[in-house]
Amino acid sequence: MTQASQTASGWWVKEDSFSPNDYRKQESLMALSNGYLSLRGSFEEESIKLGHAGTYLNGLYEFHPLQYGEKYTGYPEQSQVMINLPDPKSVNLSINGHTFSLDEGKILEFERYLDIKTASLARHIVWESPSGDQVNIESIRFVSATYKHLACLQYKVTALNFSGAITLTSAIALDRQNLTREQDPRVGVNFEDASWRISETHQHHQLLQVHGSTTLSKLKFRCTLANELGGLKTINTAFEQTAQALCLVGKGQIQAGETLTLTKYMWYDRYEMENPVAQVESIQALGFEALKAEHEAWWAKSWEQMDISIDGAEPMQQAIRFNMFHLTQAVGKDGYTNISAKGMTGEGYEGHYFWDTEIYMIPFFVYTNPHIAKQLLLFRYNTLDKARERALELGHKQGALYPWRTINGYECSAYYPAGTAQYHINADIAYAIRLYYLVTGDKLFMESYGFEMLLELSKLWMDLGVFDPEKAGAFCIQEVTGPDEYTCLVNNNMYTNAMVKSQMAFTLQCFDLGLQLSPSTQALAENFDRALAQRIIERMFLPYSERLKIHAQDDSFLSRPVWDIANTPRNKFPLLMHYHPLTLYRHQVCKQADVVLAELLLSDQFSLEQKKRDFDYYAKITTHDSSLSTCIYGILACELGDMEQSYQYYIKTARTDLDDFHHNAKDGIHAANMAGSWMGIVYGFAGLRWQQDTPVFNPALPPAWTGYRFTVQIHDMSLQVSVQADQVEYALLTGSHLTLKHKDQAFTLTQGQAKVMQ
Numbered sequence: 001m002t003q004a005s006q007t008a009s010g011w012w013v014k015e016d017s018f019s020p021n022d023y024r025k026q027e028s029l030m031a032l033s034n035g036y037l038s039l040r041g042s043f044e045e046e047s048i049k050l051g052h053a054g055t056y057l058n059g060l061y062e063f064h065p066l067q068y069g070e071k072y073t074g075y076p077e078q079s080q081v082m083i084n085l086p087d088p089k090s091v092n093l094s095i096n097g098h099t100f101s102l103d104e105g106k107i108l109e110f111e112r113y114l115d116i117k118t119a120s121l122a123r124h125i126v127w128e129s130p131s132g133d134q135v136n137i138e139s140i141r142f143v144s145a146t147y148k149h150l151a152c153l154q155y156k157v158t159a160l161n162f163s164g165a166i167t168l169t170s171a172i173a174l175d176r177q178n179l180t181r182e183q184d185p186r187v188g189v190n191f192e193d194a195s196w197r198i199s200e201t202h203q204h205h206q207l208l209q210v211h212g213s214t215t216l217s218k219l220k221f222r223c224t225l226a227n228e229l230g231g232l233k234t235i236n237t238a239f240e241q242t243a244q245a246l247c248l249v250g251k252g253q254i255q256a257g258e259t260l261t262l263t264k265y266m267w268y269d270r271y272e273m274e275n276p277v278a279q280v281e282s283i284q285a286l287g288f289e290a291l292k293a294e295h296e297a298w299w300a301k302s303w304e305q306m307d308i309s310i311d312g313a314e315p316m317q318q319a320i321r322f323n324m325f326h327l328t329q330a331v332g333k334d335g336y337t338n339i340s341a342k343g344m345t346g347e348g349y350e351g352h353y354f355w356d357t358e359i360y361m362i363p364f365f366v367y368t369n370p371h372i373a374k375q376l377l378l379f380r381y382n383t384l385d386k387a388r389e390r391a392l393e394l395g396h397k398q399g400a401l402y403p404w405r406t407i408n409g410y411e412c413s414a415y416y417p418a419g420t421a422q423y424h425i426n427a428d429i430a431y432a433i434r435l436y437y438l439v440t441g442d443k444l445f446m447e448s449y450g451f452e453m454l455l456e457l458s459k460l461w462m463d464l465g466v467f468d469p470e471k472a473g474a475f476c477i478q479e480v481t482g483p484d485e486y487t488c489l490v491n492n493n494m495y496t497n498a499m500v501k502s503q504m505a506f507t508l509q510c511f512d513l514g515l516q517l518s519p520s521t522q523a524l525a526e527n528f529d530r531a532l533a534q535r536i537i538e539r540m541f542l543p544y545s546e547r548l549k550i551h552a553q554d555d556s557f558l559s560r561p562v563w564d565i566a567n568t569p570r571n572k573f574p575l576l577m578h579y580h581p582l583t584l585y586r587h588q589v590c591k592q593a594d595v596v597l598a599e600l601l602l603s604d605q606f607s608l609e610q611k612k613r614d615f616d617y618y619a620k621i622t623t624h625d626s627s628l629s630t631c632i633y634g635i636l637a638c639e640l641g642d643m644e645q646s647y648q649y650y651i652k653t654a655r656t657d658l659d660d661f662h663h664n665a666k667d668g669i670h671a672a673n674m675a676g677s678w679m680g681i682v683y684g685f686a687g688l689r690w691q692q693d694t695p696v697f698n699p700a701l702p703p704a705w706t707g708y709r710f711t712v713q714i715h716d717m718s719l720q721v722s723v724q725a726d727q728v729e730y731a732l733l734t735g736s737h738l739t740l741k742h743k744d745q746a747f748t749l750t751q752g753q754a755k756v757m758q
Contacts, residue, residue, distance in 0.1 A: 009314075009318070010116075010310075010314060010317035010318045010321050011115065011116050011117040011318075011321060012113050012114065012115060012116065012318075013029060013030065013113065013114040013116065013318070013322060013658070014111065014112070014113040014114075015110070015111065015112045015113070016110070016111055017110055018102070018107060018110045020050060020102075023050045023051045024050070024051040024052055024666040025660055025665045025666045026041055026112075027040045027041045027042050027051045027052065027053070027054070027345075027346075027666070028040065028041070028342075028345040028346045028657070028665050028666060028667070028668050028669055029041065029114070029322075029345075029657060029658070029665060029669065030112070030114045030121050031054075031343070031344065031345040031346070031669075032119060032120070032121055032141065032142060032143040032151070032329065033056075033058075033143050033329045033330050033343070033344040033345075034143045034144060034145050034148055034329060035058060035148070035329065035330060035331050035332050035333045035334075035337070035339075035344075036057065036058050036148040036149065036268075036332070036333075036334075036337070037055075037056075037057060037058075037143055037148065037149065037150075037151060037268050038054070038055070038056045038057075038058070038143065038330070038343075038344030038345070039054075039055055039087075039089055039141070039143060039151055040052070040053055040054035040055070040345065040346065041114070041121060042054075043123070044089050044090065044091040044139055044141075044153065044155060045090075045091055045092060045093065045100060045101070046090045046091065046092050046169075046171065046173060046245070047092055047093075047099050047100060047101040048101060048102055050102075051666075052179060052346075052347075052666075053087055053173075053176060054084050054176070054346065054347065055084065055085045055086065055087045055088070055089075055176065055268075056082055056083070056084065056085065056344050056351070057083075057085065057221060057268060057270065058332050058337040058338075058340075058344060059332065059336065059337040059407060059408075060082070060083055060085070060214070060219055060221060060270065061080040061081055061082055061083060061214070061217060061219070061351065061407045061408065062080070062081050062083050062191070062195040062196065062214040062215065062216055062217050062219075063078045063079070063080060063081075063214075063216040063217045064078060064079045064080070064081045064189045064191060064350075065077070065078050065079075065192075066078055066079055066412070066414045068414070073393075074393050074394050074395075074420075075414070075416070076410070076411045076412050076413065076414065078216075078412065079189070079350060079405075079412035079414065080217070080350070080351075080352070080406065080407040080408055080410070080412050081178065081189055081195070081347075081350045081351065082340070082347060082350060082351025082407065083178065083195050083196055083214060084176045084177060084178045084195075084347070085176065085196065085212075085221060085223070085268075086172050086173060086174050086176060086198070086210055086212070086223050087172065087173040087176050088151070088172045088173075088223050088225045088264065088266040088268075089141065089151070089153050089264065089266060090170070090171040090172065090173040090245065091155055091168070091169065091170060091171070091262065092167075092168070092169040092171070093135075093137070093157060093166075093167070093168055093169075094165075094166070094167040094168075095129055095133050095135055095157075095159075095162075095164060095165070095166050095167075095254075096129065096131060096133055096162070096164040096165050097165070098129040098130055098131060098133070100127055100129075100135075100137070104129070104130050105127055105128050105129045105130050106127070106128045107125060107126070107127060108126040108127065108128055108134065109124065109125065109126035110124070110125055110126075111123070111124045112124070116321050116322055116325045117299065117300075117303065117321075118142070118292075118295070118296045118299055119142055119143070119145065119295070119296075119299050119325065119329055120140055120141065120142040120292070120295075120296075121140070121141055121142070122138075122139065122140040123137075123138070123139045123140075124136075124137070124138055125137045126160070132161075132162075133159075133161065133162040133164065134159075134160040134161045134162070135157055135158060135159060135160060136156075136157070136158040136160055137155075137156070137157055137158075138155075138156040138158075139153065139154065139155045139156070140153070140154050141153040141154070142292060142295050143329070144291060144294075144295050145295050145298035145299060145302075145329075146291075146294050146295055146298050147283060147291075148333075149267050149268055149269045149272075149276075149279075150265065150266065150267055150283060150291070151266040151268075152263070152264065152265055152266070152288055152291055152292065153262075153263070153264040153266065154261065154262070154263050154264075154288050155168075155261070155262040155263075155264070156231075156259050156260070156261045156262075157254075157259065157260045157261075158257070158258070158259040158260075159254045159255065159256050159257065159258055160256065160257075161256060162256060163253070163254065163255045163256050164253065164254065165251070165252075165253060165254075166232075166251070166252055166253070166254045166260055167249065167250070167251050168229065168249075168250045168260055168262055169240075169247050169248070169249045169250070170208075170225070170227045170229075170247065170248045170250070170262055170264055171208075171245040171246060171247040171248070172208055172210055172223055172225055172245060172246045172247075173244065173245050174198060174210070174243065174244055174245055174246065175243070175244045175245070177195070178191070178195060178347055179347050186348075186664075186667075187346075187347055187348050187350075187667045188347065189350065191215075193215050193216075194215055195214060195215060196212050196213065196214045196215060196221075197212055197213065197215060198210050198211065198212045199211045199212055199213060201241060201246050203239040203241075203246070203248075204277070206226065206227040206228065206229065206237060206248055207224065207225065207226050207227070207277065207280070207281075208224075208225045208227070208239075208246050208247075208248060209222065209223065209224045209225070209276075209277070210222070210223050210246055219270065220270060220271050221268065221269070221270055221271075222268070222269050222270070222271060222276060223266070223267070223268050224266075224267040224268075224269075224276045224277060224280050225264060225265070225266055225267070226264070226265040226267075226280045226281065226283075226284045227248050227262065227263070227264055227265075228261075228262070228263040228265075228284070229250045229260070229261070229262055230260075230261050230263075231258065231259045231260045231261045232252045232253070232254060232258060232260050233252075233253075234252055234253070235250050235251070235252040235260075236250070236251050236252065237249065237250050237251075238251075250262070263288050265280055265283055265284045265288075267279065267280045267283070302328055302369065304711075305368050305369060305711060305713065305718070306324055306328070306368035306369065306711070307321070307324075307710070307711070308320050308321070308324070308678070308681055308708065308709070308710040309708060309709045309710070310705055310707075310708045311705060311706040311707040311708065312704060312705045312706035312707070313702075313704050313705050315655065316650075316651075316654055316655075316704075316705075318658070319654035319655045319658055319677065320654060320677055320678065320681065322657075322658060323654065323657075323674035323675075323677045323678065324364070324368075324674070324678060326343055326345070326669050326671065326674055327339070327343070327361060327364060327365075327671060327674050327675055327678075328369070328372075329343075329344075330343030330344045330345070330671060331361070331365065331372055331375075331376070332375065332376070332379065333372055333375050334375060335375045335378035335379055335381075335382060336378075336379060336382055337379065338353040338357055338376060338379045339353065339356075339357055339361055339376070339671060340352055340353050340354075340407075340671070341353075341354050341356050341668075341670070341671055341672065342667065342668025342669060342670070342671065343668060343669050343671045345668040345669045346666070346667045346668025346669075347667065347668065348664065348667035348668040349405070349668075350412075351407060352405040352406060352407060352412065353379075353405070353406055353407065354404065354405060354672075355404075355422070355424070355425045355428045356628065356671060356672035356675075357376055357432075358376075358425075358428040358429050358431060358432035359428050359431065359432070359597075359601070359672075360628065360631075360671075360672035360673075360675040360676055360679070361376070361671060361672060361675040362376055362377070362432045362435065362436065363435060363675065363678075363679060363683075364675040364678045364679070366435055366436050366439045366440065366713075367439060367682065367712040367713055367714070368678075368711075368712070368713060369713075370436070370439065370440045370442075370713055373432075373436055373440075374436065374440075374442070374445060376432075377429075377432060377433060377436060377445070377449065377450070377453075378449065380402065380429055380453060381449040381452075381453055382409075383402075383406075383408075383409030384400055384452070384453060384456065386403075386408075386409035386410055387400035387401055387402045387403070387409070387456070388400045388456065390402070390403060390410070390411055391460055391463075394420075396460060396463045396464065397463050398459045398460070398462070398463050399456050399457065399458070399459035399460025399461070399462070399463055400426070400453075400456035400457060400459075400460055401423065401426060401460055402425045402426055402429055403425070404419040404420055404422050404425055405419060417481060417488040417489050417581070418481060418485040418488055418581075421479070421480050421481040421488060421489055422480070422481045422482070422483075423460075423464065423477070423480045423481075423496065424480070424481075424482060424483065424493070424495060424496040424499060426457045426460055426461070426503075427457070427461075427496060427499035427500050427502075427503050428499070429453065429457060430453075430454055430457050430458075430499075430502075430503035430506065430507075431499060431502070431503065431601060433446075433450045433453060433454060433506075434502075434503075434506045436450070437450060438690060438693070439713075439714055439715070440715065440716070441715045443513065443515070446510065446513065446515055447515045447516050447517060447518075447521075448518070450510075451510050451515055451517065451521060451525070452520075452521045452524060454503070454506070454507045454510060455507065455521070455524045455525060455528050456524070457503065457507075458503060458504055458507045458528070458533060459528070461477070461500050461503075461504070461536070462529065462532055462533070462536070464477060465477045465478075465500075465536065466478065467535075467539060468541070471541055473539060474539050474540070474541035475535070475536045475539045475540050475541060476491060476492050476497075476541050477491075477492060477493070477496055477497055477500065478491040478492070479491065480493055480496055481493065482494070482495045482496050482553065482554070482594050483495055483592055483593065483594045483597055483628075484553065484590045484591050484592055484593075484594040485576070485591045485592070485626070486575065486576070486584040486585070486587075486589050486590055486591040486623075486625075487553060487554065487557060487584075487585060487589075487590065487594075488581070488585055489585075490553075490554035490555065490556065490557070491554060491555040491556070492541050492542075492543050492554055492555045493553065493554045493594070494542055494543055494551050494552060494553055494554065494594070494595050494598060495553075495594050495595060495597060495598040497540055497541060497542055497543075498540075498542055498598045498602055498605070499598065499601070499602070500536075500540065501536070501537055501540040501542075502602055502605075504533045504534075504536050504537050504540075505537055507528075507533060508530060508533055508534065508537075511525070511530065543555055543557075545558055548613075548617065549610075549613050550595075550610075550613050550614050550617045551595050551598075551610075551614050553590070553594050553595050553618075557588060558588070560586055560587055560588050561586075561587055561588065562587065562588045562589075562621060563584075563587040563588060563589035563621065565589065565620075565621065565623060573623060573625060574591075574623070574625035575589065575591070575623060575625060576591070576625065588621050589621055589622075589623065590618060590621055590622040590623065591622075591623060591624075591625045591626050591629070592622065592624065592625070592626035592628050592629035592632075593618075593622065593628070593629050593632035593633060594618070595614050595618055596614060596615055596618055596619075596622075596632055596633060596636055597632050599611050599614060599615075599636065600632055600635055600636055600683070603639075603689050604689070604690075604691065608639070608640070611636060611639070611640060612640050615633070615636050615637070615640060619633060624652075627656055627662055627670040627672065627673040628672050628673060628676065630649045630650075630652045630653045630673075630676075631649070631650075631653040631673060631676025631677060631679055631680050632676070633649050634646045634647075634648075634649030634650045634652075634653060634680050634684055635679060635680055635683050635684035637649060638684040638685060638687070638700060639684075639687065639698075643700060643702060643703065644703075646684060646685075646702075647702045647703070647704065649680075650677070650680045650684065650685075650702070653673060653676050653677045653680055654677040654680065656670050656673050656674075657669045657670055657673075657674070681708065681710065682710060682712065685699065685700050685701070685702060685708070685723070686698075686699045686700075686710070686721055686723065687699055687700065688712070691741065694739060694740060694741055694746070695714060695740045695741070696740070696741040696743075697721065697728070697730075697740065697741065697742055697743075698742075698743050699721070699723045699728045699742075700723075701723055701724070701725055706724070706725065707722065707723060707724040707725070708722075708723050709721065709722040709723070711733065714738060715735070715738070716734075716735060717732060717733075717734055717735025717736075717738050718732070718733040718734040718735065719731070719732055719733070719738060719740070719749075720732075720733055726758070727756050727757065727758055728742060728756070728757045728758075729754055729755070729756045729757075730742065730749060730754065730755050730757070731749070731753070731754035731755075732749035732750060732751055732752065732753055732754075733751075733752075734751060735751055736750065736751060737749065737750045737751075742757040743757075745757065
């Protein structure tokens with residue numbers, strides 16, 4: 001990224017010069033989506049063959065058979081892969097027979113900027129052709145926040161120093177494909193056949209349409225493109241179709257100072273409607289500017305609910321807004337789709353959904369847009385039957401086991417030690433249900449969905465765990481993997497056991513909420529062994545070293561030799577790319593927060609002294625090779641009073657993608673880490689925790705900042721928190737009354753009331 005990008009306004013990410021080496025990374029950073037449809041931030045021109053242009057629909061996937069050297073019962077048969085679809089933003093421009101490209105002529109001016117506030121991408125170029133003709137090219141596009149099927153593009157060409165022939169082609173590019181393993185083994189897959197096929201095409205007036213379906217999963221899609229060409233006295237149009245594209249070609253004569261404008265209304269659907277052409281034409285009648293204004297109004301309202309304002313640190317201001325922007329635009333909002341580890345910005349992790357959603361991203365949404373948090377939990381509810389199937393498939397007699405990696409609800413993790421064995425996904429989902437109910441008080445959700453999931457999740461642990469006579473009858477959970485993927489297939493992972501204990505306690509609490517249940521959920525509740533659940537809570541084994549006075553990550557973790565991180569060459573990180581898994585499993589070395597994460601999520605269950613001992617021990621042996629790690633260590637460092645260390649962790653978290661710290665932003669952004677940057681402020685610097693049913697703040701101010709402000713939604717009320725060096729102000733913007741604590745001082749705010757605390 002250019003230097004100007006680093007110091008750009010908190011609402012912008014800018015490029016002031018073109019860098020081919022950064023192009024694919026910028027495609028990810030400047031991707032636009034709305035949780036249903038996504039366009040990577042590639043240039044519109046088909047003649048510019050750089051990077052990896054991508055068009056994706058959330059939840060639309062192709063099956064990819066999984067290959068094993070030795071395959072056993074319960075191994076997934078196939079993966080699901082998010083598919084790169086036909087690209088409707090494609091444009092080609094020629095003036096006096098010269099096609100605009102980066103290989104011919106000269107770029108005299110260049111600027112491109114992502115407007116974070118309005119979720120739009122604009123570009124300005126002045127190009128001189130080999131014959132000396134100069135054109136000004138302006139483009140702007142957005143993926144509509146109010147019409148989930150719609151993206152809009154306006155492309156303007158102005159003749160600067162010449163008059164002559166101009167050709168402007170609008171196309172749906174048909175030659176897009178996913179990355180393959182040959183291009184990047186960490187990202188791509190090798191499809192034996194084409195991942196999708198076009199079944200029919202249509203042209204009508206200035207409208208183009210393609211129908212297609214995936215080859216194996218048989219999922220249908222349809223792309224409808226309405227075009228408007230205007231600005232010249234005469235424009236002749238014709239249709240062209242090749243194997244590479246379906247095109248509308250516009251030709252005319254342009255005079256110096258004249259502007260030819262192409263407006264594209266791009267509509268993707270999965271056959272949810274009978275007549276998309278009529279829908280697109282009615283949308284087109286509203287016009288580009290009206291649609292853009294409606295889109296911007298949606299974003300303005302969203303920013304009112306979630307914006308964080310930072311005084312005194314422009315790079316951090318830019319970073320937090322950039323991160324919240326990507327989270328909000330990428331999340332599925334319909335209860336049937338989720339948010340993948342890379343958002344909708346690239347093909348890293350094949351578009352899969354992980355535990356990232358429940359532990360990192362749902363906290364962001366539950367406090368900023370609880371309706372979206374509910375939809376993410378509904379995705380889990382709508383795949384509950386598949387989780388029940390998976391539990392049976394793995395030999396459990398009851399309960400539900402959610403997949404580690406998925407798009408459609410079925411497991412597609414091929415490496416079970418660091419995938420399927422991460423049973424903590426169940427406890428993570430239970431944690432998110434509890435957090436959602438705690439923050440929203442949505443009893444109807446618990447009655448209709450939440451309690452049923454909790455019962456099935458808890459029954460799974462009853463089937464899996466054992467009361468181990470070798471540990472004085474303690475309840476033990478054996479042969480699982482915790483969050484740390486450098487330590488796999490262990491007994492009594494501390495994080496897992498602690499989270500299960502909390503889950504069981506919340507499940508029992510729900511019996512006392514007076515929930516009005518459906519007959520099927522009522523039957524589940526009546527057959528739930530509450531006495532066994534209570535016994536599990538009382539006897540849950542949490543591994544602990546009396547010698548070191550720390551929690552052991554698992555039964556055998558502390559008996560292994562410590563990995564020498566300090567003397568490991570820097571080019572050997574991340575370790576998983578350079579050492580055999582068994583080598584890692586045999587050492588005390590952590591990829592990411594594990595014990596430390598448990599002590600953040602279950603904060604009230606551990607003393608500050610215990611947290612410090614555990615933090616000090618595990619910080620020394622954690623590589624942070626996972627982007628999910630630094631945010632957690634930063635939050636706990638702040639709680640422990642080490643602001644300098646906390647802030648260094650925060651910088652690494654907040655600017656992970658903008659500064660490409662992991663050198664893989666080209667494959668997509670790190671969505672969970674982005675949510676971690678929000679947690680770093682609200683959970684970290686502001687110290688938000690819950691004591692029973694009361695939110696508690698313990699604010700601190702990083703030395704580099706002069707102040708910060710944010711708003712959280714609690715029980716349908718908006719609370720604004722403003723932190724400065726000498727005071728903290730709490731203001732209830734909406735809602736009748738809210739009781740909260742500033743450190744150990746409790747008080748109640750009424751609507752419109754503010755209280756200043758020292």
